[in-house]
Amino acid sequence: MSGARVAVVQFPGVNCEAETVRALECAGLETELFRWTRPPRELAAFDAYVLPGGFSWQDRVRAGALAAKDPMLDELAARAADGAPVLGICNGAQVLVEAGLVPGNGGGELPHVEVALARNRMPERTGYHTRWAWCRVEDSPCVFTRGLEPGTLLPLPVAHGEGRFAAAKKGRVEALAEAGQAPLRYSRPDGAIAEAFPDNPNGSEAAVAALCNPRGNVMALMPHPERAATLGQVGRAIGGSWGERRERAFAAADGSAFADGPGMAFFHGLARHLAGNA
Amino acid sequence: MSDGAKRTMQAYVELLAEDPEATSALAIARGRLAAGRRLTAVKRVRVFELSGPLPSRAEVEALLHRSTRFYNPAKERCTVRAGEREPAPFQRDEALVLVVDRGLERRPAGERWWKHETGEKVEVREGTVWALAFEPGEDAAARAAELAEVRDRRHGLFANPHFQDWRPGEGATPPWPWLERPRKRGKESGS
Numbered sequence: 001m002s003g004a005r006v007a008v009v010q011f012p013g014v015n016c017e018a019e020t021v022r023a024l025e026c027a028g029l030e031t032e033l034f035r036w037t038r039p040p041r042e043l044a045a046f047d048a049y050v051l052p053g054g055f056s057w058q059d060r061v062r063a064g065a066l067a068a069k070d071p072m073l074d075e076l077a078a079r080a081a082d083g084a085p086v087l088g089i090c091n092g093a094q095v096l097v098e099a100g101l102v103p104g105n106g107g108g109e110l111p112h113v114e115v116a117l118a119r120n121r122m123p124e125r126t127g128y129h130t131r132w133a134w135c136r137v138e139d140s141p142c143v144f145t146r147g148l149e150p151g152t153l154l155p156l157p158v159a160h161g162e163g164r165f166a167a168a169k170k171g172r173v174e175a176l177a178e179a180g181q182a183p184l185r186y187s188r189p190d191g192a193i194a195e196a197f198p199d200n201p202n203g204s205e206a207a208v209a210a211l212c213n214p215r216g217n218v219m220a221l222m223p224h225p226e227r228a229a230t231l232g233q234v235g236r237a238i239g240g241s242w243g244e245r246r247e248r249a250f251a252a253a254d255g256s257a258f259a260d261g262p263g264m265a266f267f268h269g270l271a272r273h274l275a276g277n278a
Numbered sequence: 279m280s281d282g283a284k285r286t287m288q289a290y291v292e293l294l295a296e297d298p299e300a301t302s303a304l305a306i307a308r309g310r311l312a313a314g315r316r317l318t319a320v321k322r323v324r325v326f327e328l329s330g331p332l333p334s335r336a337e338v339e340a341l342l343h344r345s346t347r348f349y350n351p352a353k354e355r356c357t358v359r360a361g362e363r364e365p366a367p368f369q370r371d372e373a374l375v376l377v378v379d380r381g382l383e384r385r386p387a388g389e390r391w392w393k394h395e396t397g398e399k400v401e402v403r404e405g406t407v408w409a410l411a412f413e414p415g416e417d418a419a420a421r422a423a424e425l426a427e428v429r430d431r432r433h434g435l436f437a438n439p440h441f442q443d444w445r446p447g448e449g450a451t452p453p454w455p456w457l458e459r460p461r462k463r464g465k466e467s468g469s
Contacts, residue, residue, distance in 0.1 A: 069311070
């Protein structure tokens with residue numbers, strides 16, 4: 001353990017908290033589940049925060065819209081302004097976007113909502129969609145991708161109905177990506193940026209899979225890294241080096257299927273960042 | 279059967295039981311948003327607008343009732359409005375906020391079902407109406423406009439302007455048509 005403490009912030013309806021806690025602990029981080037019933041001021045005792053996936057408040061009104069108004073977000077915004085890392089995964093990403101913490105370019109302590117995670121736009125289908133997607137690491141100041149070379153490809157599962165990064169102003173999401181605020185973009189298996197479904201699984205503008213704030217300490221990530229925390233979790237259809245490693249691990253039958261999967265990269269990145277700040 | 283003439287009808291669908299979405303929206307708006315402090319009630323109603331060669335109101339009601347594409351009669355009630363002067367299931371003093379997902383208002387599955395059942399090509403659009411009631415003396419339309427569009431985590435709730443449009447309405451006779459109107463940005467159409 002590095003001595004750093006991470007809070008996994010759970011709102012009612014969140015359902016990925018257990019695997020998120022496990023992945024953080026596997027990265028050597030002391031982790032505690034922080035339920036919505038606790039006083040928000042107790043968040044100050046932690047060094048980093050993760051908002052896991054699920055359906056906070058049953059997605060009432062709009063995914064992430066109600067949790068974004070919770071007093072917990074005031075505390076998280078204050079801690080983020082002090083530099084504490086905050087990661088939102090899937091529904092957690094929707095909460096961070098609805099609260100304006102991502103991309104967080106204006107408004108000071110009360111940042112404007114600058115983008116949306118809109119309903120998926122897919123050909124010949126609507127609604128919830130789940131699949132493995134290739135994601136390409138981009139050059140950015142994001143603390144969660146620290147240590148990953150730009151261009152690195154990670155296969156990660158996506159599972160959502162509202163995962164399309166969109167902005168009212170045309171070209172805004174692309175501009176954020178060009179400014180280094182898109183640490184992860186959907187790609188084809190050969191590493192080229194995804195231009196269409198299914199490589200871009202939701203029609204996200206500029207194929208953005210994750211956005212971060214300019215400082216890089218807050219990231220809204222739509223794929224689920226905690227569901228790709230071990231090699232054995234990597235999908236059967238995944239080829240390339242990750243697929244080969246998965247096959248070798250199962251063939252060896254020596255427990256190596258429990259070795260780190262592609263999703264652990266983000267949790268190790270957080271651990272490296274916290275260790276560097278210790 | 280349809281006589282071939284183009285008509286528009288609106289179908290308002292609301293839960294028979296208490297609506298948890300509306301309950302949560304009321305609690306959050308009252309507790310966390312300045313514009314919602316004097317809010318007394320919130321009602322959520324899904325609205326379908328059908329346009330094309332529609333049959334009589336009774337036949338439309340029967341079609342909507344038997345389809346699984348529009349509502350569930352076991353837990354929802356549907357009010358069909360066949361003309362501008364006909365009432366919708368709202369009170370006169372309620373401020374209405376219609377929210378639609380920009381570019382995704384059309385419901386292809388509903389349109390395919392209609393074509394399959396009747397042979398007619400009908401356009402189906404869907405949105406969500408939030409009916410807001412305030413304490414007496416409050417400027418309901420102004421407060422509803424403030425609550426409609428999200429600006430930051432203390433302002434706005436019902437529509438995220440980066441992918442949703444909102445359109446105002448008031449009282450028991452909402453705009454006609456409402457969803458088929460030329461699209462405008464929320465702020466422009468609401469102020």
